[in-house]
Amino acid sequence: MKIDNYIELYKNKTFESMNLHFKSKEIFPGGINHNIRYFKPYPFYTVKAKGKFLTDIDGNKYIDFWNGHWALILGHSPKMVSDKLKKQVKRGTLYGTANESSIKLGEMINKAMPLAENIRFSSTGSEATMYAIRLARAKTRKRFIAKVIGGWHGFNSNLLQSVNYPYEVDEGIGLIEDENQFIESIQFNDLDRSLKVLESIKDDLAGIIVEPILGGAGCIIPKEGYLEGLQEFARQNDSLLILDEIVTGFRHSFSGAMNHYKLEPDIFTLGKIIGGGLPIGAVCGKKEVMSLADMTNKSDKRMYCSIGGGTFSANPITMTAGYTTLKFLKKNPTVYEKINSLGDLARNELSKLFKELKIDVKITGYGSLFMIHFLNDKVREINNALDSALTNNELLFNYQFALIAKYNIFFLPLKMGAFSHAHEKEDVYKLLEATREIFQNNKARIAHT
Ligand SMILES: Cc1ncc(COP(=O)(O)O)c(C=O)c1O
Numbered sequence: 001m002k003i004d005n006y007i008e009l010y011k012n013k014t015f016e017s018m019n020l021h022f023k024s025k026e027i028f029p030g031g032i033n034h035n036i037r038y039f040k041p042y043p044f045y046t047v048k049a050k051g052k053f054l055t056d057i058d059g060n061k062y063i064d065f066w067n068g069h070w071a072l073i074l075g076h077s078p079k080m081v082s083d084k085l086k087k088q089v090k091r092g093t094l095y096g097t098a099n100e101s102s103i104k105l106g107e108m109i110n111k112a113m114p115l116a117e118n119i120r121f122s123s124t125g126s127e128a129t130m131y132a133i134r135l136a137r138a139k140t141r142k143r144f145i146a147k148v149i150g151g152w153h154g155f156n157s158n159l160l161q162s163v164n165y166p167y168e169v170d171e172g173i174g175l176i177e178d179e180n181q182f183i184e185s186i187q188f189n190d191l192d193r194s195l196k197v198l199e200s201i202k203d204d205l206a207g208i209i210v211e212p213i214l215g216g217a218g219c220i221i222p223k224e225g226y227l228e229g230l231q232e233f234a235r236q237n238d239s240l241l242i243l244d245e246i247v248t249g250f251r252h253s254f255s256g257a258m259n260h261y262k263l264e265p266d267i268f269t270l271g272k273i274i275g276g277g278l279p280i281g282a283v284c285g286k287k288e289v290m291s292l293a294d295m296t297n298k299s300d301k302r303m304y305c306s307i308g309g310g311t312f313s314a315n316p317i318t319m320t321a322g323y324t325t326l327k328f329l330k331k332n333p334t335v336y337e338k339i340n341s342l343g344d345l346a347r348n349e350l351s352k353l354f355k356e357l358k359i360d361v362k363i364t365g366y367g368s369l370f371m372i373h374f375l376n377d378k379v380r381e382i383n384n385a386l387d388s389a390l391t392n393n394e395l396l397f398n399y400q401f402a403l404i405a406k407y408n409i410f411f412l413p414l415k416m417g418a419f420s421h422a423h424e425k426e427d428v429y430k431l432l433e434a435t436r437e438i439f440q441n442n443k444a445r446i447a448h449t
Pocket of ligand 1: 153
């Protein structure tokens with residue numbers, strides 16, 4: 001696919017963004033505040049977001065399939081949430097004290113996901129997973145944590161391993177071996193190989209942390225029996241299963257993926273959707289584990305597991321947005337019917353279209369999450385992160401960039417897409433039309449990509 005023309009188009013329509021990017025690079029490393037938000041030649045700079053649209057500083061209005069890192073299940077800035085926020089701002093933004101709004105959100109989560117017998121809120125998912133593994137180590141008094149290759153649990157140092165291809169190479173400098181020596185990686189969807197690795201560390205295995213659907217690594221659903229097998233192993237060996245539901249919690253139903261896959265994790269993490277568009281993370285679990293975090297009335301710090309919070313944890317703004325969002329989802333289960341069926345429609349129609357265009361793809365996903373993988377001789381199936389990494393990601397980037405440059409359709413390049421309540425069928429049809437045009441115009445080139 002000839003990308004140059006699209007780069008030209010993009011540059012012509014994002015002049016102010018380019019200027020901002022020059023400024024931004026002076027202030028922030030790489031001009032960004034999250035590694036994945038950069039894409040070539042420079043990202044556009046958003047000034048407004050409403051419903052399914054992002055508007056950049058040059059006035060381009062994009063249909064957004066990225067939805068704030070897949071957090072915005074109701075779309076950008078839904079009215080009922082912003083109305084409640086306006087009222088809450090008048091009453092205060094950060095109390096820095098115990099407050100009732102946290103109880104309302106906590107109770108809502110607990111009713112929807114009864115295994116959240118106890119919850120601790122934080123401000124990011126990265127903190128929540130960091131606390132989750134600390135709790136697992138505290139409960140079991142063991143040291144090893146097993147994680148999946150390609151599994152993404154945020155930027156905490158312990159779990160920043162085997163995230164990006166090539167997986168055996170450190171995720172950058174500054175991560176020291178001593179810190180990571182008790183993390184072991186396992187292959188998603190390969191139970192036999194995973195169990196062999198787990199077996200070799202079982203006496204010192206505190207927990208297994210896994211996303212029920214591999215999100216950042218390619219929107220990959222688990223094979224039947226894989227997650228159950230990990231759970232079973234954990235049970236038999238006095239280790240804990242930690243399910244990272246930061247993407248999947250409240251994404252497919254008013255519950256978690258644990259409900260769909262009938263899992264009973266000892267600890268699980270939530271984030272994204274439960275913050276209603278504001279920063280959040282949560283570590284949740286059975287009382288027998290979570291009570292280790294209770295340091296009240298304990299005079300000796302050897303008696304409890306010290307986890308956050310933090311300055312902004314359970315702030316009334318986030319709590320209000322999260323509670324309002326979950327309340328709406330609870331009252332309106334049709335939201336899930338709608339977004340899940342939009343996901344089905346996109347997966348089915350894109351598959352048909354690519355078949356017709358004779359382009360070899362695999363569309364993965366479940367419910368409202370979906371991702372296109374361009375297959376090649378090396379990769380025919382998408383079962384794990386490595387499969388996804390070895391597909392034709394150059395073509396995927398060029399395709400998603402073309403969507404941005406010419407059709408004002410935004411996926412964060414190389415990442416899966418998500419539907420929100422603000423999307424409609426017409427958005428799927430727009431995506432299909434644009435996809436057809438992009439590939440028909442570039443047929444000869446694609447054959448050689
Ligand atoms: C599965 C999963 N866990 C943890 C995180 C980290 O959350 P945060 O970005 O809020 O720190 C993410 C973020 O994308 C995620 O997808």
